[in-house]
Amino acid sequence: xxxxxxxxxxxxxxxxxxxxxxxxxxxxxxxxxxxxxxxxxxxxxxxxxxxxxxxxxxxxxxxxxxxxxxxxxxxxxxxxxxxxxxxxxxxxxxxxxxxxxxxxxxxxxxxxxxxxxxxxxxxxxxxxxxxxxxxxxxxxxxxxxxxxxxxxxxxxxxxxxxxxxxxxxxxxxxxxxxxxxxxxxxxxxxxxxxxxxxxxxxxxxxxxxxxxxxxxxxxxxxxxxxxxxxx
Amino acid sequence: xxxxxxxxxxxxxxxxxxxxxxxxxxxxxxxxxxxxxxxxxxxxxxxxxxxxxxxxxxxxxx
Numbered sequence: 279x280x281x282x283x284x285x286x287x288x289x290x291x292x293x294x295x296x297x298x299x300x301x302x303x304x305x306x307x308x309x310x311x312x313x314x315x316x317x318x319x320x321x322x323x324x325x326x327x328x329x330x331x332x333x334x335x336x337x338x339x340x341x342x343x344x345x346x347x348x349x350x351x352x353x354x355x356x357x358x359x360x361x362x363x364x365x366x367x368x369x370x371x372x373x374x375x376x377x378x379x380x381x382x383x384x385x386x387x388x389x390x391x392x393x394x395x396x397x398x399x400x401x402x403x404x405x406x407x408x409x410x411x412x413x414x415x416x417x418x419x420x421x422x423x424x425x426x427x428x429x430x431x432x433x434x435x436x437x438x439x440x441x442x443x444x445x446x447x448x449x450x451x452x453x454x455x456x457x458x459x460x461x462x463x464x465x466x467x468x469x470x471x472x473x474x475x476x477x478x479x480x481x482x483x484x485x486x487x488x489x490x491x492x493x494x495x496x497x498x499x500x501x502x503x504x505x506x507x508x509x
Numbered sequence: 510x511x512x513x514x515x516x517x518x519x520x521x522x523x524x525x526x527x528x529x530x531x532x533x534x535x536x537x538x539x540x541x542x543x544x545x546x547x548x549x550x551x552x553x554x555x556x557x558x559x560x561x562x563x564x565x566x567x568x569x570x571x
Contacts, residue, residue, distance in 0.1 A: 284527050292531070327523040331531045362528050369533035413536045451539030 291328035296491035302339035303498045329358040334378040334420040340386050342502050352387050371417045373398035374430060378421050400429035411437060412444020416459025419496050422466055424503055438469040454487025458496035465503040
């Protein structure tokens with residue numbers, strides 16, 4: 279499908295930011311791309327939009343590695359949260375992505391005065407087929423964090439076999455992003471069939487799709503979760 | 510504003526709709542593995558058994 283110029287630019291900016299997050303996860307450093315140097319206004323807008331699309335994962339190194347985010351990282355993140363709230367008729371994934379960002383701010387920004395906010399509705403996941411469930415969870419993989427407890431994580435916990443089936447389906451369809459997102463969820467779930475071979479599956483997804491920074495990000499997050507390196 | 514500047518502005522004028530579309534993507538079309546990749550799967554540490562299950566038999570014509 280042909281993308282508009284804006285869409286292509288945005289996707290490129292999201293990929294650049296995801297690359298920076300992967301580098302930070304591997305090195306333990308900060309995510310410099312989340313705090314772009316002052317440039318012209320359009321570039322700043324694009325960077326801000328990229329942070330909003332990558333969502334809470336823009337601060338993933340701080341979340342998983344417990345490295346306090348830099349003040350300018352937080353400032354950009356907060357600005358993205360405020361600049362792009364979900365619209366009145368926004369899809370559930372848009373609402374949950376925004377919720378996850380606000381949650382990350384509350385967790386990582388001691389000066390942030392936002393009160394606990396109500397979770398969006400998650401009923402659409404309860405009635406979802408295993409294929410749709412896996413797709414939606416993969417889109418919301420930023421919520422797949424150790425210790426996270428929300429309606430989406432509870433829905434995933436109730437259906438580990440369905441997510442495992444969805445992971446295999448995504449690999450067979452060569453949908454590496456979905457496979458990586460589903461694999462990231464599976465590292466958190468109990469009751470995943472041993473026959474799945476998740477570790478080898480994640481290696482395979484990285485081998486085949488790891489040149490995509492979003493795939494690399496989810497696989498890196500899954501490995502950190504798997505090894506408990508964040509503890 | 511020059512034409513180039515206008516194009517740049519148009520291209521980078523991110524709208525909320527662009528962001529919401531990126532956050533609610535449709536599922537990508539499936540691309541199925543060819544035999545070379547099947548072989549790669551078979552060799553890949555020998556530990557990803559589920560993916561190597563044979564395809565569903567199809568009824569023969571005639």
